[in-house]
Amino acid sequence: MRRIYLDYAATTPTHPEVVKAILPYLTDSFGNPSSIYSYGQEAKGAIEEARAKVADLIGARSEEIVFTSGGTEADNFALKGITFANESKGNHIITSSIEHHAIAETCKFLERRGFSITYLPVDEYGLVDPDDVKKAITGKTILISVMHANNEIGTIEPIAEIGKIAKEAGIYFHSDAVQTVGHIPVDVNELEMNLLSISAHKLYGPKGVGALYIRKGTKLASFMHGGEQERRRRASTENVPGIVGFGKAVELAQQEMNKEAERLTSLRDRLIKGILERIDHTRLNGHPIKRLPNNVNVSIDFVEGESMCLNLDLEGICVSTGSACSSPSLEPSHVLLAIGLPHEQAHGSLRLTVGKWTTDEDIERVLEVLPRIAAKLRAMSPLLKSYR
Ligand code: PLP
Numbered sequence: 061m062r063r064i065y066l067d068y069a070a071t072t073p074t075h076p077e078v079v080k081a082i083l084p085y086l087t088d089s090f091g092n093p094s095s096i097y098s099y100g101q102e103a104k105g106a107i108e109e110a111r112a113k114v115a116d117l118i119g120a121r122s123e124e125i126v127f128t129s130g131g132t133e134a135d136n137f138a139l140k141g142i143t144f145a146n147e148s149k150g151n152h153i154i155t156s157s158i159e160h161h162a163i164a165e166t167c168k169f170l171e172r173r174g175f176s177i178t179y180l181p182v183d184e185y186g187l188v189d190p191d192d193v194k195k196a197i198t199g200k201t202i203l204i205s206v207m208h209a210n211n212e213i214g215t216i217e218p219i220a221e222i223g224k225i226a227k228e229a230g231i232y233f234h235s236d237a238v239q240t241v242g243h244i245p246v247d248v249n250e251l252e253m254n255l256l257s258i259s260a261h262k263l264y265g266p267k268g269v270g271a272l273y274i275r276k277g278t279k280l281a282s283f284m285h286g287g288e289q290e291r292r293r294r295a296s297t298e299n300v301p302g303i304v305g306f307g308k309a310v311e312l313a314q315q316e317m318n319k320e321a322e323r324l325t326s327l328r329d330r331l332i333k334g335i336l337e338r339i340d341h342t343r344l345n346g347h348p349i350k351r352l353p354n355n356v357n358v359s360i361d362f363v364e365g366e367s368m369c370l371n372l373d374l375e376g377i378c379v380s381t382g383s384a385c386s387s388p389s390l391e392p393s394h395v396l397l398a399i400g401l402p403h404e405q406a407h408g409s410l411r412l413t414v415g416k417w418t419t420d421e422d423i424e425r426v427l428e429v430l431p432r433i434a435a436k437l438r439a440m441s442p443l444l445k446s447y448r
Pocket of ligand 1: 069070130131132133135160207211239259260261268270
């Protein structure tokens with residue numbers, strides 16, 4: 061059975077060109093970039109080349125990019141780094157109620173250590189209101205962190221407006237752009253950004269590598285202590301193969317992004333239309349237009365997302381229920397609750413995210429299989445019986 065992968069927001073397959081670029085750095089060019097002899101300098105050169113590519117993609121300067129072990133570390137670095145370095149100025153952070161756990165759990169950690177956090181509500185589409193950001197600012201606010209696009213429902217936040225508000229108030233602004241960089245245009249200057257998180261495995265690069273953009277002049281405490289790597293901002297011998305792969309993935313994304321976004325948007329819209337037409341009692345979660353090109357999130361009434369996910373898997377179709385990180389938990393997604401879904405609808409949600417290797421035939425097959433599965437599960441559903 062041919063498997064259909066529709067969970068590109070959880071992770072993407074590593075691009076074959078990326079694998080090709082990585083291999084020499086696992087074998088012949090294995091040097092430690094801190095070594096002064098040729099092996100080391102070869103590795104160092106490769107890292108700097110990748111850094112320039114990442115910087116170029118988001119309109120930054122090379123020296124403003126710090127490589128990390130992924131999006132989670134970049135988010136932790138931004139939040140802890142800013143709060144620890146700016147404690148004397150204040151202890152208040154503003155964020156949204158639909159952030160990824162990498163931000164939400166870091167905020168909880170900071171709350172336990174005496175920081176005060178405002179979690180802004182979102183509307184029915186998952187949008188933060190920039191006016192709410194303005195109103196939440198106090199004399200003690202040192203950081204605003206709002207994600208660029210939500211990983212579960214795909215809603216793209218008005219971060220240019222929020223960035224402007226932050227800049228006018230003289231407050232640092234961070235955005236978790238893990239779901240957008242490499243997929244839609246991101247320019248740290250247009251968006252008035254001080255800090256921005258990126259992850260390579262969401263854009264056809266390897267896992268375990270990412271970056272934090274840190275605007276020049278930003279006062280940030282280091283998070284990893286040890287050697288002098290990354291201009292003393294992040295100690296530890298660099299993940300050379302990972303960074304090289306990240307650079308290659310970014311180079312490919314830059315070449316293909318606009319055309320690919322158009323293609324994915326058309327697949328996405330076919331999928332949304334097909335599901336809503338072929339299965340009654342369904343709703344689209346997230347904004348209909350301000351939405352990632354690859355994201356479909358639907359609630360199908362009277363069925364459990366997990367049951368649909370497992371039944372689809374038996375047919376070779378891989379989708380997720382909410383974010384991959386939260387799927388082992390039985391609690392409904394905090395994002396779906398924040399947009400106002402009742403528990404039953406939140407539990408009946410599915411996220412299908414398309415990507416580079418998704419075809420028209422894949423969409424057709426899902427639209428043939430999913431209604432059948434939903435009907436089968438509904439026939440056994442106590443929820444439907446009590447509705448009737
Ligand atoms: N932020 C968002 C919005 C994400 O979607 C993810 C991954 O699911 C992360 C952060 C974490 O990134 P990583 O897996 O590279 O740690």
